[in-house]
Amino acid sequence: MRRAANLRKNMTLAEGKLWAYLKKNQLGFRFRRQHAIGNFIVDFCCIKKKIIVELDGSQHLDLQEYDEDRTKYLKSRGYRVIRFWNNDVMNDTEGVILSITYALEK
Numbered sequence: 036m037r038r039a040a041n042l043r044k045n046m047t048l049a050e051g052k053l054w055a056y057l058k059k060n061q062l063g064f065r066f067r068r069q070h071a072i073g074n075f076i077v078d079f080c081c082i083k084k085k086i087i088v089e090l091d092g093s094q095h096l097d098l099q100e101y102d103e104d105r106t107k108y109l110k111s112r113g114y115r116v117i118r119f120w121n122n123d124v125m126n127d128t129e130g131v132i133l134s135i136t137y138a139l140e141k
Contacts, residue, residue: 077089117135
């Protein structure tokens with residue numbers, strides 16, 4: 036999928052920072068970045084645990100209804116969606132990683 040490949044090449048700062056912790060099974064599970072599920076491309080996905088990690092910037096304040104519909108679809112496919120603000124990743128990376136690790140252990 037060309038769009039997903041383009042998104043992988045042009046990650047945001049927050050996505051790049053989080054990817055440094057998620058890549059190469061560092062949390063014990065494999066994550067994919069910019070992974071297509073149906074018509075949607077999710078930021079990060081652990082297929083084995085069916086967990087999606089989404090990072091939201093300020094543009095998501097105007098996209099709340101879209102995000103809710105998207106989350107409902109992903110949940111209907113059996114995924115659990117965890118959302119963080121970009122600021123959380125940039126300013127409290129450790130807390131974000133702890134939250135993801137907790138979700139993986141459930």
